[in-house]
Amino acid sequence: xxxxxxxxxxxxxxxxxxxxxxxxxxxxxxxxxxxxxxxxxxxxxxxxxxxxxxxxxxxxxxxxxxxxxxxxxxxxxxxxxxxxxxxxxxxxxxxxxxxxxxxxxxxxxxxxxxxxxxxxxxxxxxxxxxxxxxxxxxxxxxxxxxxxxxxxxxxxxxxxxxxxxxxxxxxxxxxxxxxxxxxxxxxxxxxxxxxxxxxxxxxxxxxxxxxxxxxxxxxxxxxxxxxxxxxxxxxxxxxxxxxxxxxxxxxxxxxxxxxxxxxxxxxxxxxxxxxxxxxxxxxxxxxxxxxxxxxxxxxxxxxxxxxxxxxxxxxxxxxxxxxxxxxxxxxxxxxxxxxxxxxxxxxxxxxxxxxxxxxxxxxxxxxxxxxxxxxxxxxxxxxxxxxxxxxxxxxxxxxxxxxxxxxxxxxxxxxxxxxxxxxxxxxxxxxxxxxxxxxxxxxxxxxxxxxxxxxxxxxxxxxxxxxxxxxxxxxxxxxxx
Ligand code: ADP
Ligand code: MG
Numbered sequence: 001x002x003x004x005x006x007x008x009x010x011x012x013x014x015x016x017x018x019x020x021x022x023x024x025x026x027x028x029x030x031x032x033x034x035x036x037x038x039x040x041x042x043x044x045x046x047x048x049x050x051x052x053x054x055x056x057x058x059x060x061x062x063x064x065x066x067x068x069x070x071x072x073x074x075x076x077x078x079x080x081x082x083x084x085x086x087x088x089x090x091x092x093x094x095x096x097x098x099x100x101x102x103x104x105x106x107x108x109x110x111x112x113x114x115x116x117x118x119x120x121x122x123x124x125x126x127x128x129x130x131x132x133x134x135x136x137x138x139x140x141x142x143x144x145x146x147x148x149x150x151x152x153x154x155x156x157x158x159x160x161x162x163x164x165x166x167x168x169x170x171x172x173x174x175x176x177x178x179x180x181x182x183x184x185x186x187x188x189x190x191x192x193x194x195x196x197x198x199x200x201x202x203x204x205x206x207x208x209x210x211x212x213x214x215x216x217x218x219x220x221x222x223x224x225x226x227x228x229x230x231x232x233x234x235x236x237x238x239x240x241x242x243x244x245x246x247x248x249x250x251x252x253x254x255x256x257x258x259x260x261x262x263x264x265x266x267x268x269x270x271x272x273x274x275x276x277x278x279x280x281x282x283x284x285x286x287x288x289x290x291x292x293x294x295x296x297x298x299x300x301x302x303x304x305x306x307x308x309x310x311x312x313x314x315x316x317x318x319x320x321x322x323x324x325x326x327x328x329x330x331x332x333x334x335x336x337x338x339x340x341x342x343x344x345x346x347x348x349x350x351x352x353x354x355x356x357x358x359x360x361x362x363x364x365x366x367x368x369x370x371x372x373x374x375x376x377x378x379x380x381x382x383x384x385x386x387x388x389x390x391x392x393x394x395x396x397x398x399x400x401x402x403x404x405x406x407x408x409x410x411x412x413x414x415x416x417x418x419x420x421x422x423x424x425x426x427x428x429x430x431x432x433x434x435x436x437x438x439x440x441x442x443x444x445x446x447x448x449x450x451x452x453x454x455x456x457x458x459x460x461x462x463x464x465x466x467x468x469x470x471x472x473x474x475x476x477x478x479x480x481x
Contacts, residue, residue, distance in 0.1 A: 010207050010208070013168075016201040019159075027057070027157075061125060066293070070298055082100055084098060099127075104124035124159055124161075128155040169229070169237075193223075206237060215250060231262060239264065254266075254267045334367045359399055379408050393412070417466060452477065
């Protein structure tokens with residue numbers, strides 16, 4: 001779309017994010033929540049919606065709800081309650097979902113994204129539905145029958161609803177990424193969009209620039225990655241502008257993003273709250289959360305991503321490096337261990353962001369899948385700082401350390417990699433290199449001093465990188481005169 005057309009409109013975005021809480025059992029039933037079990041093996045009469053059963057609230061779900069609320073700067077009201085949301089769907093055997101309607105567990109929060117505050121209206125607890133597996137011969141679109149797997153039914157969810165505060169797909173993505181960081185660092189959710197442990201519905205509308213009245217929103221479902229979220233929003237903005245430019249009106253509806261065809265398609269008209277016939281869940285008492293309970297959880301709050309970034313920057317990391325490490329929680333937790341053991345931050349970061357990150361990326365693994373321990377990295381760094389080995393040798397052996405779990409000192413000893421700092425030994429090699437390259441020596445002497453790099457390179461090659469680079473530089477200059 002022409003940018004001039006885009007410039008006429010302001011985009012308004014609000015996100016509803018469902019985070020699956022990592023409890024062992026379900027929100028109202030004792031069945032397990034483990035992913036990938038045999039279909040319908042993690043069920044119980046409660047989950048199946050048998051007559052006469054009663055839900056029992058899982059306290060750990062409430063703990064995680066409070067913890068997340070506090071991390072999102074929310075208020076935790078003294079009282080919240082559960083409500084029934086009625087609708088029919090084959091993956092919902094009870095015919096209703098237990099959710100929270102007008103008294104959610106968390107209200108009035110916010111998070112800051114690059115200096116901009118995004119409001120969080122509320123976060124409420126609810127149960128997940130089961131899963132339909134479209135099993136017909138023609139695949140999803142034309143399947144002739146579907147199977148239902150109720151293992152997921154009753155898995156606890158926290159739905160986090162933002163204010164319509166975002167104004168671009170970049171902001172929406174940044175908000176979503178930070179939300180994912182937060183739930184992962186506080187340990188309540190895997191934050192895996194691809195596997196659906198975190199799901200996002202994007203509400204999007206447009207209005208003429210300068211207007212104060214929001215346009216009608218469309219709600220986009222089925223975005224399974226950060227990049228898909230951005231693509232879906234960009235597509236939807238263009239679609240809505242086109243409608244308005246042609247004199248039409250955007251209708252309030254739910255649309256599905258198709259990441260293959262890269263477009264949204266209408267799924268259904270948007271229900272209003274009254275369509276669900278919400279009423280207070282008669283089988284559960286309202287939940288009273290004492291201030292002591294909230295304080296107890298507050299006291300256990302781990303360091304949040306923003307605080308971690310700021311701490312890393314105070315150690316001398318650039319904003320970029322700090323953000324990249326925090327994005328990869330496994331690396332950040334490893335880095336913290338290394339710091340605790342007293343390593344120099346800058347050298348540790350260079351290894352972690354360099355060789356280590358590259359190796360992990362190549363094999364699609366986490367640092368905990370390797371045999372490298374924080375202690376071993378710290379020992380390696382100490383060898384470099386003492387001058388026993390060069391930084392280059394360190395880079396060469398770190399991959400072996402990840403593969404074998406061996407200590408740096410053991411590898412260095414076994415392979416004879418310790419740095420040659422002995423002046424006479426280095427001088428001898430420098431002389432040898434000079435003798436072997438008379439032509440270059442003549443050119444150097446005639447004024448082409450840039451050739452020093454060539455000579456130093458030859459010496460390093462000769463010593464397999466083990467010579468102390470500063471000593472080589474000095475001695476080579478001396479020999480070349
Ligand atoms: P529903 O369940 O009907 O989708 P919610 O209150 O749960 O309603 O969520 C509404 C979401 O839509 C919120 O994230 C809110 O910020 C966002 N929203 C509301 N109005 C607009 C609008 N005009 N344009 C874009 N987003 C909006
Ligand atoms: Mg909603």
